[in-house]
Amino acid sequence: MTDLSSCLNPVYATRDSVRDPCAVCHGGIFHIYYTRMTMPSKWGSPFNWHIAMTTTRDFLEFTPGRTISPPGYCSPGNVICHEGKWVMSAQRYPWPAAIVLLESPDLVHWSEPREVIGSRTTTFWCER
DSSP, X not given: OOOOTTOSSOOOOOSSEEEEEEEEEEXXXXXXXXXXXXXXXXXXXXXXXXXXXXXXXXXXXXXXXEEOSOTTEEOOOOEEEETTEEEEEEEEOSSSOEEEEEEESSSSXXXXXXXXXXXXXXXXXXXX
16 A cells, blocks of 8 residues: 655646545556546636656656547546446536446546436427
8 A cells, every 4th residue: 555644735837727636546547537628718618638657656756648538528536446447437518418428448548438427409408
């Protein structure tokens, strides 16, 4: 197990706006996934949103961040191992929003997002 007691304030420095962290530890490596916005001044543009990742063993040194999704995807959620492969939930944003899944054999190389729940464009729950 990694001793984090000497790590009082872990900082991952980047020029991008980052949010929505998700982390999984496997083989002594922490894989950290997050939403990366490359141009925070253009908040509403989906072309500025990506899912990105970095890794660390000690929260003191990090690998360079890299994008793992096409533009318009964000909010990495749960990462689980299912039937020998890793699966991550995320969302497509903004409209039409959708819940998507990405798959990976190794927590590093990820598939294109696959929509599993799309937005309804007709009747919403509050209009029933």
